[in-house]
Amino acid sequence: MQTIKGSKYTIVPSIDEKGFWEGIGKSFKNLSQAIWEPVDNSISNLLSNPKSVRNIIIAFERTLKGYLIRIEDCGTGISELAQAFSVGNRNNQTTTLNEHGYGMKNFLAFCDSTNSAWAIYTRTETDRPGTYRKVSAPYSTIGIKVEVIDEKIQPWPGSLKGTGTIVEVEVSQTLFFTLRDRGGGTALDAKCFEYLCEDLGFVYSTLIDEHNIAIRVDADAIPDGTRQIKALRPVGEFYKELENLDWTFEGRKVRVDISWMDVKDQPGVNRYYRRSARCSGAEIRLNGRVIAYNLLDEIWPRDNHPSTNGFLLQANIISSDRDVLPSTDRTKTALLESDPKTQSLYDWIRKQCPKLPKAKPSELRELDMFNRLSKKIEKFYKLTRPNAYAETNYNVYRCYNSNIKADMRFYDGEAVVYYEGKKGEADLLAFYQLLMYWDGAVADNDPPTKGILVGDGFSPGVKDIIAYYNSRLDARGHPYFFKAQTWNEAGLED
Numbered sequence: 001m002q003t004i005k006g007s008k009y010t011i012v013p014s015i016d017e018k019g020f021w022e023g024i025g026k027s028f029k030n031l032s033q034a035i036w037e038p039v040d041n042s043i044s045n046l047l048s049n050p051k052s053v054r055n056i057i058i059a060f061e062r063t064l065k066g067y068l069i070r071i072e073d074c075g076t077g078i079s080e081l082a083q084a085f086s087v088g089n090r091n092n093q094t095t096t097l098n099e100h101g102y103g104m105k106n107f108l109a110f111c112d113s114t115n116s117a118w119a120i121y122t123r124t125e126t127d128r129p130g131t132y133r134k135v136s137a138p139y140s141t142i143g144i145k146v147e148v149i150d151e152k153i154q155p156w157p158g159s160l161k162g163t164g165t166i167v168e169v170e171v172s173q174t175l176f177f178t179l180r181d182r183g184g185g186t187a188l189d190a191k192c193f194e195y196l197c198e199d200l201g202f203v204y205s206t207l208i209d210e211h212n213i214a215i216r217v218d219a220d221a222i223p224d225g226t227r228q229i230k231a232l233r234p235v236g237e238f239y240k241e242l243e244n245l246d247w248t249f250e251g252r253k254v255r256v257d258i259s260w261m262d263v264k265d266q267p268g269v270n271r272y273y274r275r276s277a278r279c280s281g282a283e284i285r286l287n288g289r290v291i292a293y294n295l296l297d298e299i300w301p302r303d304n305h306p307s308t309n310g311f312l313l314q315a316n317i318i319s320s321d322r323d324v325l326p327s328t329d330r331t332k333t334a335l336l337e338s339d340p341k342t343q344s345l346y347d348w349i350r351k352q353c354p355k356l357p358k359a360k361p362s363e364l365r366e367l368d369m370f371n372r373l374s375k376k377i378e379k380f381y382k383l384t385r386p387n388a389y390a391e392t393n394y395n396v397y398r399c400y401n402s403n404i405k406a407d408m409r410f411y412d413g414e415a416v417v418y419y420e421g422k423k424g425e426a427d428l429l430a431f432y433q434l435l436m437y438w439d440g441a442v443a444d445n446d447p448p449t450k451g452i453l454v455g456d457g458f459s460p461g462v463k464d465i466i467a468y469y470n471s472r473l474d475a476r477g478h479p480y481f482f483k484a485q486t487w488n489e490a491g492l493e494d
């Protein structure tokens, strides 16, 4: 259609209803990402109203086609249905979890491309007592059907009492299987639920732990039929944990909690916080909700080295001012790289953590201790023996071009002493490292006089094995000479 007025005219674009629905349906990579949208909406509503109970139930019911999914919350319900169903409408948003005005519609269209098998049920304080409203398919920009339903005739289809909302949609078995592991892992329903629960525990961990959000998944294929989602947290050793830092963008301060660590694999966790390339890097949360993770090249210039496996940086950006938060993409599964706020945030993160650490935190601490020890004993010995010289991270088995490094080699002017140290208890593995340094030094024709194992304490067997090796000869036919010393005895008191 066009309106002609002089030499200028106006065109009036229209929306092709079918194409529109199919188009917004192509938003997510898998069902899990799609489910985060109605969950975001429920959390947003629960956070912004004073009720202390914050329950969300995601129920799966088997159907001939696949599953009927119902996502229910005990929030305030939706009073402005027309606004909620408008696309891009941002008038009724409550927290920063409501960003684009698309999520619920994207979710329904992704799950039900035929626009025939979805419904929203909602109950608010202003609904006539004993009634609720149901909005159901098809979606149309011309009009969508809303029914006011008497609970006596058709009971509320969920299990929570009082006000709240249910988002309901039927998905095919094929779509359900997008929950499975990437790379075509076995498609067992029970396994798919396990992945979904893990995803939810990962994405919402901070909100579950710190904001009392209780998410439950119900399905027959889950053992006992139900699973309360627990926050998934990484385990490992922290390099640094910093809370309440300020990141400033164009003069406006935003609070950031940031930490980085060397993660350890956890039993029973499939997708996250593992020592692998696809789990390492930075994880960015906006007000507790994961938006992006596995960011490496985006933030740090790097060589693609497996030593970054295990490196995890977590940054939670906290602000209720949506103008200062970096923008997310329309599906909230990435930060928009084109947003200057994103680039400024990455620069700020790089300032906090300029380099990806190559060694583990404990190794760095030990190296730091040896650096201090080397300075101390070198200074002390130099008084009488000017040639005394200590070197940390000393390469042995050079004859084989190896990369093996002894913690410290100390030449006291007469004797050559090799060190291996552990913060905490030194164990047998640590001793055998020292033995290897000894053999490596002999092979390099730089034979030690003594090998010292340093620790806060020693595991059972360490002193026996030391005594045993001290009665044996090395490759030159000279006796080994090992000693165990505490950090204090080695010359580092603290």
Ligand SMILES: Nc1ncnc2c1ncn2[C@@H]1O[C@H](COP(=O)(O)OP(=O)(O)OP(=O)(O)O)[C@@H](O)[C@H]1O
Residues within 6 Å of the ligand: 037, 040, 041, 042, 045, 073, 075, 076, 077, 078, 083, 084, 085, 089, 090, 092, 093, 094, 097, 098, 099, 100, 101, 102, 103, 104, 105, 165, 330
């Ligand atoms: N469970 C709910 N309880 C209360 N209000 C809701 C609920 N779900 C949706 N709404 C209302 O519907 C609106 C539209 O939701 P929708 O997910 O489509 O967009 P949005 O959350 O505003 O933005 P985004 O695209 O970032 O998700 C929300 O802003 C909110 O006002």
Ligand SMILES: [Mg+2]
Residues within 6 Å of the ligand: 037, 038, 040, 041, 097, 098, 099, 102, 103, 104
């Ligand atoms: Mg939303």
